[in-house]
Amino acid sequence: MRKPHGFGKHFAAGGEIHLMRTGRISNRAGVSFSLAVAGAMAGLIQMRLLGFQFGGTEMVTEARTLAEHGVFANPYAIAKTGLTAANPPLYPLFLALLIRLSPQYFVVLGVIGNIAANAVAAACLPQISRVFYDDDMPGVVAGVLWLAAMQLTPGWDTGDTVAGLSLFCLFTAWSIGRKGAAGLGALAGVAGGLLCLTNISSAMVSLPWVACLVARRSADRQASKVARRQAALFGCALFAAFLLVVAPWVLRNRQQLGAPVLRTGLGIALYSSNNDCAESSLVDTWWTGCFQAHHPNTSLSEARLLGAMGEVAYDRLRMEDAKRWAAANPARFRRLTAERIRDFWFPTPDHPFPHQRAYTAYAVWLATVLGIAGLILMIRERRPVVVFVLIVGLIYPLIYYVTVSDVRYRYPILWLSLLPAGYFICAIGIGAINAGWLRRRARGD
Numbered sequence: 001m002r003k004p005h006g007f008g009k010h011f012a013a014g015g016e017i018h019l020m021r022t023g024r025i026s027n028r029a030g031v032s033f034s035l036a037v038a039g040a041m042a043g044l045i046q047m048r049l050l051g052f053q054f055g056g057t058e059m060v061t062e063a064r065t066l067a068e069h070g071v072f073a074n075p076y077a078i079a080k081t082g083l084t085a086a087n088p089p090l091y092p093l094f095l096a097l098l099i100r101l102s103p104q105y106f107v108v109l110g111v112i113g114n115i116a117a118n119a120v121a122a123a124c125l126p127q128i129s130r131v132f133y134d135d136d137m138p139g140v141v142a143g144v145l146w147l148a149a150m151q152l153t154p155g156w157d158t159g160d161t162v163a164g165l166s167l168f169c170l171f172t173a174w175s176i177g178r179k180g181a182a183g184l185g186a187l188a189g190v191a192g193g194l195l196c197l198t199n200i201s202s203a204m205v206s207l208p209w210v211a212c213l214v215a216r217r218s219a220d221r222q223a224s225k226v227a228r229r230q231a232a233l234f235g236c237a238l239f240a241a242f243l244l245v246v247a248p249w250v251l252r253n254r255q256q257l258g259a260p261v262l263r264t265g266l267g268i269a270l271y272s273s274n275n276d277c278a279e280s281s282l283v284d285t286w287w288t289g290c291f292q293a294h295h296p297n298t299s300l301s302e303a304r305l306l307g308a309m310g311e312v313a314y315d316r317l318r319m320e321d322a323k324r325w326a327a328a329n330p331a332r333f334r335r336l337t338a339e340r341i342r343d344f345w346f347p348t349p350d351h352p353f354p355h356q357r358a359y360t361a362y363a364v365w366l367a368t369v370l371g372i373a374g375l376i377l378m379i380r381e382r383r384p385v386v387v388f389v390l391i392v393g394l395i396y397p398l399i400y401y402v403t404v405s406d407v408r409y410r411y412p413i414l415w416l417s418l419l420p421a422g423y424f425i426c427a428i429g430i431g432a433i434n435a436g437w438l439r440r441r442a443r444g445d
Contacts, residue, residue, distance in 0.1 A: 028136060032123040035143040039122035042147050043115030057155035058297055059087050063095035076296045079303035084311055085253045086265045090198040091157035110154040117159035118150045121415070124166035129419055131173045132385045138374075141422030142415065149363035149414060151407075158408045161199040165412060168195060168206055172238075176213050181230040185237030192238065193245025200262050204396045205413060210238055212388040259312045266399075267319030268295065273336075273403040274322050276329075280339035281348060282404040291404070336402075343405035344397050364410060367417040374420025377427055389416050 062075035062084060072089060074080045094113075098106035122143045129139025153159060168191055175184035188210070195202040217223065217231035246262065254260040272278070277290035285291040292298035296306045296314075306314040326333040345368045349361035378386040392413055400409045 028126065028130075031126055031136065031140060035125070035140070035147075036119040036123035038143075038147055039119035039150065040115055042150065043118050043152060046152050047111055047115070059092050059157070060095060060155050061297075062087055063092040063099060066092055066096035067099040076303050076306075078296070078298060078300050079307065081296065081303055081307040081311070083256050085249075085257055085261060085263050086268075086311065088157070088197050088200055088263055089249055090194060091160065094160075107154070111152060114152050114154040114159040117163040118146075118152075120163040121150070121159070121166050122146050124163070124170060125415065125418065125422075127170050128166060128415070129422065131169065132419055133383070133423060135426075137426050138419055138422035141425050142418035145363060145367055145418050145421060146415070149360050149367060149418075151357070151360055151411075153408055153411075156408055157199050158411045161195070161202055161412045162415065164191075164195045164198065165202055165205055166415065168192060169209055172210055172213055176217055176231055176234050177227070179230075181234040182237045185234035186241040188234075189238035189241025189243075190245055193242045196242070196246055196262070197249060199412065201396065201399070201412060205392050205416075207239075207242075208391045208395075209388055210235060212385070212391075216384055257312050258310065261312070264311050264315045267315035267317070267322065269403045270322035271318035274325055274333060276325075278336065278404070280336050280405055281343055282406045283348075285404050340401050340403070340405045341397075344400050344410055347405070347407040347410065361407065364407065364414065364417075367414060367421050370421035370424050371417030372420075374422070374424035374427075377424055378420060389420065392416055 058075040058077075061077050062072060065074040066072060071083065072085070072092065073083045075084045075086045075092075095106070095110060098109045098113075102109060125143040125146060126136045126139035129142065130136055132138070150159075168188070171191065172188050175188060178184055192203070192206045192210070195206055214231050214235035218228045220228070223231075250260045250262060253262075253264075257264070272291055272294040273285070275290065275294055277285075277288055277293070279285045279288060279290070282291065294302065296302040309317065346365050347361045349358040349365075375386065375389060378389070393416065396413050397409075
């Protein structure tokens, strides 16, 4: 068995069963560049022919207030509700900078940024594949699948989160074994903290990834004691820097909103998702008018109540209302939860633009099915990275199982289905090639 090296030394080593080895691609930069160009072209085609949604989201509304008045406030379109922590701060700040830079063309600039983020995500997949498998080809296949599944969502942070997590994964895998563990760990922690301030849920991917990296490195019997201590130091420095980056936002929220939180809105999300008229998905709940009646972005009475009570108190009130409803309607709550579990992994393809295009939904379906097959193969091969994939697959979607479903919630971890899917496809391909070679050999060709 070939000993893994480079990035792959952290995770690629498997057990005794090895069904595939396609090898490393000689021109790695060229492959990643080609995927990036293909991603950019696909994004431009989507922008020109299929369109996108930008205005109307809470992040865009908050960004307009930030650009005009310099405060994080008024995220809801229907009324001014005051200071807010309804969204993590960095993506509204990014949009506000675009608005200040070019009020007339900030939409175009935002879309270009989204296209660039999707292209970066595509380019990173072969590199991450080398970390996972010491093999580039599964990532190339995953990159092709990503081109079919990706969407333009410039009104949300989705594209930036996917690209940021991909780069974070690569940087930490590269830096954990290097000299200067404290400095590199701190730098990675800053990056992780900034990701968290872009999308809070990213921490449920970035922190388990680092924990698995450190654990894998620390448990490596071939590594020296110094190397194991350096891995532990890297992890500690990363976590400390992560906390230091997010702390100012938490302290701001404590001072201005009365609670040391990273964000508010969970109670609002649960309340607007679990009530007598709610459906499983955001789109279906919107079509019935139920969402508009329960969410402060569309209900004037709810927005006024939020403004009068304050965001934290209102969010707690709606959290308790949602809990009471779930306790009083257990059968309906279970049905909604089951449907949302289905929707997370197999998004509904019949929702019209801008919520979902059918072909992207089917691409996500394909990634889910092939990703499960690849995950089973990884378990059979005893790939250590399977622990990380399973942990994230279990914890990340939990909140999305009890709130209205929307396809954009899947995208930050879609790459963790795409890579196992690529792994499975490559295994099938190598198996077919080997079977053909054995048949030819048996015939004496």
